[in-house]
Amino acid sequence: MANRKLIVGLTGGIGSGKSEACRRFIARGITVIDADIVARDVVEPGKPALEKIREHFGDEILLPANESQQHALNRSKLREIIFNNPLEKAWVEELLHPIVNQQIREQLANASGPYTILASPLLLETQQYRLVDRILVIDASEALQIERASQRDTNNEAQIRAIMSTQLSRQERCAKANDIIQNHGSLIELDEQIENLHQLYLELARNN
Numbered sequence: 103m104a105n106r107k108l109i110v111g112l113t114g115g116i117g118s119g120k121s122e123a124c125r126r127f128i129a130r131g132i133t134v135i136d137a138d139i140v141a142r143d144v145v146e147p148g149k150p151a152l153e154k155i156r157e158h159f160g161d162e163i164l165l166p167a168n169e170s171q172q173h174a175l176n177r178s179k180l181r182e183i184i185f186n187n188p189l190e191k192a193w194v195e196e197l198l199h200p201i202v203n204q205q206i207r208e209q210l211a212n213a214s215g216p217y218t219i220l221a222s223p224l225l226l227e228t229q230q231y232r233l234v235d236r237i238l239v240i241d242a243s244e245a246l247q248i249e250r251a252s253q254r255d256t257n258n259e260a261q262i263r264a265i266m267s268t269q270l271s272r273q274e275r276c277a278k279a280n281d282i283i284q285n286h287g288s289l290i291e292l293d294e295q296i297e298n299l300h301q302l303y304l305e306l307a308r309n310n
Contacts, residue, residue, distance in 0.1 A: 108217040108307040109210060111234030113225035115272065116265050117251035118242040119285040119292065124221050126296045133213040137222035137230060140205045144198060147172035151201055158193065159183065185264060199228055206233060217307040226270055226278055236306070238299065239279035241272060242286055 112127075112134075114120045124134045145152045152175055155163060163180060164173035184191035210218055210233065219238075222230050231237065242250070244266075251262045269275075276282055281302075283295045 106310075107213070107215075108236070108303060108310045109234045110217060110219050110236045110238050110303060111225045111231055112219050112221045112238045112240065113223060113275065114240030114242070114285075115247050115269050115275065116223065116262060117247035117249070117254070118240045119250070119283075120221055120223065120240050122289070122292065123240050123283060123285070123296060124219065126293055127219055127300065130296075130300050131215060132217065132219055132300070133215045134219045134221055135206060135209045135213065137202065137206060137220065137224070140209070141198065141202050144201045144205060145175050147174050151198060154197055155180070155194070159190075185268075195228075203228075203230065203233070206230070217303045223269065226275060227268075231278075236280045236303075237278060238281045238283065239275050240283050240285050241276055242284075244272070246286060 112120060112123065114123075124136070128134050143149075145155065155175065156173075159180070161173075163176055163183075165176045167173045180194070184194055206220065210220065220230065220234055222228075225231050225234070225237070247266065248259055248262050251257060251265075252259065257265075270278075281299055283292065283299070285292055
């Protein structure tokens with residue numbers, strides 16, 4: 103951690119409340135780098151990674167385009183393929199993870215503020231945890247995760263459980279955490295926990 107800013111990795115299962123937690127850190131002037139946004143950016147039309155995906159899976163992996171648009175990735179089609187085929191999932195991860203991690207490193211290096219948050223649902227399932235100094239887990243019960251994810255994404259329970267099965271269990275995730283926010287209550291309770299951690303991170307950043 104010497105000679106650079108403190109980096110906190112924020113993670114949690116689907117529906118745990120990561121996005122709400124991130125909004126509250128941002129409201130306190132903290133830069134949040136969202137790994138999901140980076141992952142979407144690297145497969146935008148015209149990017150080399152999208153062309154490699156098209157070469158591997160064929161044109162059916164792209165959405166139709168009109169004359170003024172480039173073909174975009176059919177994300178739902180790709181998600182369907184890799185959830186049902188571990189070998190294809192491994193191929194996509196081998197392609198995208200190094201590109202995503204390089205982009206994240208560059209954004210972390212250029213981030214302003216007393217400390218930076220790297221928000222990633224797969225922080226602990228990938229090598230992204232190596233980019234951070236501290237791990238913050240947003241925790242919620244499985245029932246709450248399913249309820250929140252259903253309301254947000256209109257996914258059915260089977261789809262949500264399939265996503266959960268690709269992530270660490272709550273127990274495994276929390277065991278790897280330096281800090282845990284219990285997001286089972288009100289937004290006021292969530293904000294109080296974030297304020298306490300914000301003050302801790304400011305102190306750690308000053309001593310970094």
